[in-house]
Amino acid sequence: MEFYKRAIRYLARKRSKTAILFLVLFVAETMILCTVTILRASEEAKSSLQEKTKSKVIAEISDKDHLITTEDINAIFNFDGVKDINKMAKSQCCPVGFRLYTGNQDSTKENSQAQVVSYDSLSADGPFAEGQIRLIKGDFPEDKNEIVVNQNLAEMNQWELGDTVLLKNDAGEKINAVISGLYLSGTESKQTKSTLAVYRIENTIYGMPELALKLQRQKGFESASVYVKNPEQLTSIEQQISRKLGKKVELTKSDVLYRQMEQPLKQVVRVVKLMLILTIGTAAIVITLLLCMWMRARKKETAVYISLGENKGTIFLQILLEGLLVFFMATVISVLSGNYMAEALKKLLFTENQISSVPLEIGIRVADIGWLAVAGAGILLIAVGISLIPILLANPKDTLSEMEG
Known part of the structure; x- marks a missing residue:
């Protein structure tokens, strides 16, 4: 058998x-x-x-005269383990054909300017991501010439979504920007009358880095959030950024949620x-x-x-x-x-x-x-x-x- x-x-x-x-x-x-x-x-x-925890190294400039350059960003992006970089740039600009919020008659230049704050992604970093201000209408910018403005400023100038706003840099160059969204912070009324126009919440315009670079006299970024693929590589990437940028920036690791x-x-x-x-x-x-x-x-x-x-x-x-x-x-x-x-x-x-x-x-x-x-x-x-x-x-x-x- x-x-x-x-x-x-x-x-x-x-x-x-x-x-x-x-x-x-x-x-x-x-x-x-x-x-x-x-x-x-x-x-x-x-x-x-x-x-999901989006661990990152935040690089912030220690001196406004030494900004993070585009070359610096490109070099960091080539580091092994870097997933994405969210750049932040600021600039001041003069309004063309619209009024700004101001609570005083100060004749200084800063009292006649607006501030442009730009991020590659407003929803990932900055005041929107931290809940300090909220988008109440429209969308975050997706195009380099799109902006988000304060609702009070929009109402004062009778702006609607899709309207074009004209901005001017120090060199006199005029730049068109299209309104894609409106925001509020809830603290607009708490500002003092002595606050200059450029520092008022209502006069802060949010957009993409390309817009801020066009308005800047000295081209560069004030900070960069470097997102990593693996949080275990955070220390290694921080060290590489430190070697690349040196004392020009101060570095902070953000991985508390992951840990x-x-x-x-x-x-x-x-x-x-x-x-x-x-x-x-x-x-x-x-x-x-x-x-x-x-x-x-x-x-x-x-x-x-x-x-x-x-x-x-x-x-x-x-x-x-x-x-x-x-x-x-x-x-x-x-x-x-x-x-x-x-x-x-x-x-x-x-x-x-x-x-x-x-x-x-x-x-x-x-x-x-x-x-x-x-x-x-x-x-x-x-x-x-x-x-x-x-x-x-x-x-x-x-x-x-x-x-x-």
Whole structure:
């Protein structure tokens, strides 16, 4: 009879033993699958966390006479690990054909000028991002000539979205800017009358860096927020920026949110890794002991097969096939129930560590099943080998004599 037929008949005949092995394998495989799934999802969550926390190095000039140049920005952007740079530039300009807010009759130049503050992304850095002022109508600038103006200034000059505002730099060059949005800060009325026009909130115009550079006498940026791909590289990139710009800038790292969320996530990963190691180790020991006990009861059967000329390798394949058949059934059931078990384990671990807000997406994938198949088959192969070695190495005559005695 072929070894695979004997394997199937043995499992059918020894139903209680088959059920016990199935139960042990099912529990072990479910735990392995759950921990592997959570580990993989945790790594994905960490990558997502790195992007969402937007860790950055903020470079601010220490002297207004030494601005960050476009060449500096290009050099920093080429650093390995830099994801994006949000530049900030300021400039003063003279209004052409419109009035400014002013609470006094001061005749200085600054009392007849507006201030232009520009960012590559107003929603990522600056007063809008920090909640100091809010966009109440329209959109942030997307074109280099679009601007956001204060609602009070717009009402005073009867401006609407899409209207063109004419600005003039110190050289007398006139620049057209189109209104894309209106903002308010809520603190406009708290300003004193002595505040010069250029420093008043109502007269602050927000736009893109290209607009500010056109209005500047000395071209350059006052600050740059350098966003990194991986927060772990923040210190390295800070050092590179320091070497490039020297004392021209003061550097500040901003990764508090990432560190706060990273620590409990790391703790969960350590716990799950420990669970995985203990599960694999315990499963290997229990399955090996179980098979060793069963092989002792099959010593006579094995000795008879060998005496009849059966190859030892064929006997090994029979026992291994028996285990693999049970393993396959346990794998199918563990995969079907794995999502529920993994979700329950996730809630337990993440609730206890107070990081339930981490975007951990639980779902069994082909890679997880592949990992389970390799780990489970490896455990089974080792267990079958250990349990069969004493029997296969023993002399069949001695084994039969012991059984008869």
